Amino acid sequence: MKTPQSLQALIDDGVIDEVLRPLKSGKEAAVYVVRSGDDVRCAKVYKDMAQRSFQQRVQYQEGRKVRGSREARAVGKASKYGRKQQEAAWKNTEVDALYRLREAGVRVPEPFGYFHGVLVMELVTDAEGFSAPRLGEVELGAELAREFHRVLVRQVVLMLCCGLIHGDLSAYNVLVGPDGPVVIDFPQVVSAGGNNAARTMLLRDVNNLTANLGRWAPELLDTWYGEEMWTLFESGALQPDTELTGEFIPDERTIDLDSVRHAINDAREEALIRQQGREAAAEADA
DSSP states (O other), rough: OOOOOHHOOOOOTTTTTEEEEEEEEESEEEEEEEETEEEEEEEEOOOGGGGGSSGEEEHHHOOOOOOOHHHHHHHHTTTTHHHHHHHHHHHHHHHHHHHHHHTTTTTHHHHHEEEETTEEEEEOBBTTSSBBGGGGGGGGOOHHHHHOOOHHHHHHHHHTTTTESSSSSSSSSSETTTEEEEEETTTTTTEEOOOTTHHHHHHHHHHHHHHHHTSSSGGGGGGHHHHHHHHHHHHHHOOOOOOOOOOOOOOOTTOOHHHHOOOOOOHHHHHHHHHHHHHHHHHHHO
16 A cells, blocks of 8 residues: 555654555544564554644643643643644653553553654454454453453553553453453543542443443443442552452442443443444445
8 A cells, every 4th residue: 555654754764664554543543554574563643633622632631741841831821832742742641651551461552662653563463363353343242241341340450550541441442352352542541640530530431341341241230340449549459459349339428329320321322322333334234
């Protein structure tokens, strides 16, 4: 295929040798399958800030550190320079998170470097070597759904122990490799200790996963892993190997149970709508 202009600099510098094909394109970035020597990897090209809304990301940026005082003032004033620094920080956040989480043992793609605004990382594949499907695209049995839920809850715990929350975790930010789920897409990662919406985002992440996998194993819908791990985290008792039960006795004086249940129901409805859309598309293609 014709080399995208955004990747030509990586070829010129010898970082990659060839662009094989596009993999996916979303609001934040476009991902390509590339060859580097004998290895096949993927390259994530972030889209220009003009194509995206900073206003939609304000809640995610709270608690993130800015490199220096000049940059912090510029970001605060929303100057052209400040927006440029904010854009750079947004891109660097995912790169930093991947290295940090990979070192902590979280199941994320292995990063190979950040060059000219492009993140080069491991291409997650299935057992046949093809690009791995997303969790929301696969059919599961009850036993495998329970196992995937167990693995993913453990990944959320490991992330939280690193002081990070994915912030946009769902069945469409999880790839299914031959060894199980792999979590992807971290530009919106949240500081667990520095963001006022951290707890809400954590519960949403866990509820999204539970709602999707609960379609195959309905008993998962009655678990409270998000609330349990957040309570342990707040008290300083959460460790990477902490065994969770999924049980939680809420204190109705401090927890808005209605909002928690609404979050679960919203996640369930979203998963159902997506499933119906896929079924309709499959019927149309038949």
